[in-house]
Amino acid sequence: MISQTEENYLKALYNLTYLKGEASVNEISKRLEIKMPTVNSMMKKLSEKGLVHYESYKPLKLTEEGKKEAALIIRKHRLTEMYLVEKMGFAWDEVHQIAEQIEHIHSPEFFTKMDQLLGYPTVDPHGSPIPDHNGVMRSESYIFLDTCKTGDVVTLMAVQPSSKELLQYLSAKDLELGTTLTILSIEPFDNSITVSYGDRTSAVLSSKVTATLLVRPIS
Amino acid sequence: MISQTEENYLKALYNLTYLKGEASVNEISKRLEIKMPTVNSMMKKLSEKGLVHYESYKPLKLTEEGKKEAALIIRKHRLTEMYLVEKMGFAWDEVHQIAEQIEHIHSPEFFTKMDQLLGYPTVDPHGSPIPDHNGVMRSESYIFLDTCKTGDVVTLMAVQPSSKELLQYLSAKDLELGTTLTILSIEPFDNSITVSYGDRTSAVLSSKVTATLLVRPIS
């Protein structure tokens, strides 16, 4: 049995780990706003349960089993967000807090039904992939916008990490998933990028923003 | 702040209290399958919080505030059951366990949206009334089937208490909410009742069953 609390730790570790493969007690502590000694004991407990590789002073990793459990929670989270947007009419910046709670519901039938009603989607409303029912995440080859060059033409695929503030900022700028961006120039001083898209012939995006936008280059 | 655990106690007390106005530590203990000393301390705690009237060796009652809080949780439970049946295609005997969890979600918007999508229903799929957003339960004048007389014609409105087993039994007998029953005879020995409804010209219902069926007499 994995408690709701433990599930939140597994998910945090999974997300922190997603790009780098490992994470620290300190990072989890900051993300969950829980003090380091608490995180430390929890990591030991999850290690006892075979979900985390824990060794003193070493970076943390999920075991295969831990990875699967985490991915299945993330699957529930993203299916829920998708359902709230597609079937209930919520805006994409309103669904995260609700999904944060519903992801802990124990009912395979409930999520199977959602999946079915949604037509078995593979990405959530923020463009992040939805793991399958075995916890396997279709790994995409998206890149961050701040790694692109002048002249590149790309499609906005996902936002990571996606805070409520960021999503509202993007909405205000008419930046939606699927939007095609052309990179006009890159300012060397602060790495801000000037792009054009839709009606906008010239918009400046700070490096803080471009570091969170995952895009797919258009061949 | 009311915890999920506390919410379940409040709801149990509300439901036990619904007809009689009061309930005992022992009844809550049985219903929640939690030992009496635990229930006892929880009642004291809820009393501290102003939600329960507690006096040693006296029956338990909810305060007005406690009644409202409980009704609002029951509102979330019943809206959820309604949503699962009407919008997601679950059968009425599959939704209770899911609603038991979703009733604890903290998100006014989520339940407001459900309510709206359902067209502001006033009864759940079992026919029980849904309290309004102020926790006021439209009190119905349904009566139990075992209080009816031979010759009465009634409509099945609700099932209380409704166990999974009972709902399956009713499904198998084609007894649905809204079904009109004619009482043909009452067996004095065991109080079983013979009724006709739909295609069935003669069906026998035991007193165990008739004691749970709430009906509205037809004029």
Added chain:
DNA sequence: CTAATAAGTTAGATTATACTAACAAAATAT
């Protein structure tokens, strides 16, 4: 290469929720 800072760990306390054992009060049966 030390000295200072940051990160990780251990120890001990706290709160919420549960339990068992033992006792007290109330209800029921004889």
Added chain:
DNA sequence: ATATTTTGTTAGTATAATCTAACTTATTAG
């Protein structure tokens, strides 16, 4: 009216999840 049974309460224990204070190890800056 007393004995028995049921219900309610108290006391003490356990586990999960959190914290602060103090200490240790690792990293970073001079």
